[in-house]
Amino acid sequence: MIDRLENSDSDSSVNGKRHVAGNSAGAALMEKTGNSNKDPFELSFQFVSSMTSLVNALEAKDPYTAGHSIRVSNLAGKIAEQRNGVSPEVKEVQMAGKLHDIGKVGTPERILHKPENLTKEEFDHIKKHPLLAEKILAPFEKLKSVSNVIKHHHERFDGKGYPDGLAGKDIPVLSRILTIVDSYDAMTSARPYRPAMIPENAMGEIRRGLGAQFDPEFGEIFIRLFLTGRIG
């Protein structure tokens, strides 16, 4: 059996705050990228509509995902901004955050919502979502690098993650950022199978995972942002 608390980063598309539907990732995606003149990816309105539709499809299947994707997007953007200031990679990681769980449209709802621990077979099913995201996004040439960031958002710094078991700096930079904030938001969100962890305890878990699951440099940035009240 798979301990879902320990693997909270690995099956993290749900959160307990269903009331955020009006601030869904789909709506936010539209709002933030709707103006093609200001968009670093020079996305067309049609393109943004397609992405919004995809996110909406996932949210319809799993309402918990709505708040999760947009929070992950915002938190990831803050770390990227600390690293290099306001740069294209901030927008890129924000976009990756919004779309990072899109592959879960292929995960059966009975697994997504299962209150008990997952069997190995069920967990193997969930582990397919980064590669499925890559497939879903493949027709969009402009999302090539975003797609690669998403593909590797469940790699671990020690090489024990998936899908490719990449380690350390071999993991794309923005994927390493995404992993940290995805795990944090998963831990601080209520799930069908466990209550939410308080932020202080979740930060403790991030700290314990530095160098193992998480990139130490970005983990330290995230912890510093938290300690200085810039994230809650």
Ligand SMILES: [Fe+2]
């Ligand atoms: Fe994921």
